Amino acid sequence: MIKIQDVCFGYNEGQDVLQGLTLEFDQRTTAIIGQNGAGKTTLVKLLKGLLKPTGGDIWVAGVNSKDVTVAQLAGKIGLVFQNPNDQIFKRTVLEEVMFGPLNMKVETAAAKQQALQALEMVGLADQTDVNPHDLGLSEKKLISIASIVAMNTDIIILDEPTIAQDAAGKRRIAQIIEQLSQEGKLVMTILHDMDFVAAHFERTIVMNRGKVVLDDKTREVFSHQDLLREACLDTPYVTQLGKQWGLPETVLTTEELISAMKRPR
Numbered sequence: 118m119i120k121i122q123d124v125c126f127g128y129n130e131g132q133d134v135l136q137g138l139t140l141e142f143d144q145r146t147t148a149i150i151g152q153n154g155a156g157k158t159t160l161v162k163l164l165k166g167l168l169k170p171t172g173g174d175i176w177v178a179g180v181n182s183k184d185v186t187v188a189q190l191a192g193k194i195g196l197v198f199q200n201p202n203d204q205i206f207k208r209t210v211l212e213e214v215m216f217g218p219l220n221m222k223v224e225t226a227a228a229k230q231q232a233l234q235a236l237e238m239v240g241l242a243d244q245t246d247v248n249p250h251d252l253g254l255s256e257k258k259l260i261s262i263a264s265i266v267a268m269n270t271d272i273i274i275l276d277e278p279t280i281a282q283d284a285a286g287k288r289r290i291a292q293i294i295e296q297l298s299q300e301g302k303l304v305m306t307i308l309h310d311m312d313f314v315a316a317h318f319e320r321t322i323v324m325n326r327g328k329v330v331l332d333d334k335t336r337e338v339f340s341h342q343d344l345l346r347e348a349c350l351d352t353p354y355v356t357q358l359g360k361q362w363g364l365p366e367t368v369l370t371t372e373e374l375i376s377a378m379k380r381p382r
């Protein structure tokens with residue numbers, strides 16, 4: 118669905134923030150992790166067409182991002198920004214979530230239907246008339262997710278969706294990701310929460326200083342404690358407990374840890 122070939126990008130000449138990335142994305146739920154400044158947000162802005170590569174090529178659904186405008190790419194790829202205040206600007210939740218489909222020239226009735234379905238998915242179907250600016254950060258994040266889901270793109274990128282979410286909010290985000298993935302969409306997510314990554318993502322890509330240093334099944338990635346440490350990242354808490362218990366395998370959830378601990382040693 119997305120192919121990236123030798124992509125370089127720098128905000129300032131001579132200072133490449135991304136250095137020759139080559140990646141292919143398929144329908145697996147994919148987490149992108151890396152310390153602050155690793156280049157994660159820059160990468161997804163390039164995918165969305167908000168930035169253009171200074172070298173290399175990006176194809177989204179077979180189309181080279183250099184040959185299309187941001188508006189043309191908007192029908193293929195949706196990006197939920199890290200800060201919902203960068204995205205929200207309408208006076209009611211329903212207007213906000215309808216804006217994307219209407220902007221894509223969807224008829225008003227269908228746009229409303231898509232918006233209501235998206236709000237149902239994020240658990241805010243009863244907040245349609247509320248001013249989004251009166252809501253808390255966790256709800257604003259859910260509204261910004263609904264706004265992108267309502268546009269019904271095949272590719273959805275979430276930048277730090279778990280920030281400001283309590284345990285129930287995180288469970289909701291995990292359900293949304295799972296549902297979108299089951300609908301056949303590519304869901305790519307930037308995250309700092311390693312426990313969330315371990316529990317919910319099939320593939321994990323680790324970035325460090327503008328390069329991909331690991332790209333594999335999530336369990337495989339979290340078995341490379343040394344490489345992760347070099348990238349200034351921790352393994353999930355439950356994985357660390359498993360290692361301290363002396364387990365040879367890499368566990369990713371509490372269920373896996375408990376079942377492994379019950380085994381005779």
Ligand SMILES: Nc1ncnc2c1ncn2[C@@H]1O[C@H](COP(=O)(O)OP(=O)(O)OP(=O)(O)O)[C@@H](O)[C@H]1O
Pocket residue numbers: 128129134151152153154155156157158159160
């Ligand atoms: N608009 C900009 N102008 C100049 N430099 C920028 C700009 N945006 C980001 N950078 C720099 O590019 C590098 C990569 O930043 P980016 O935001 O992509 O990293 P990140 O991995 O998403 O970090 P975080 O986890 O903190 O969001 C950093 O050194 C950052 O300071």
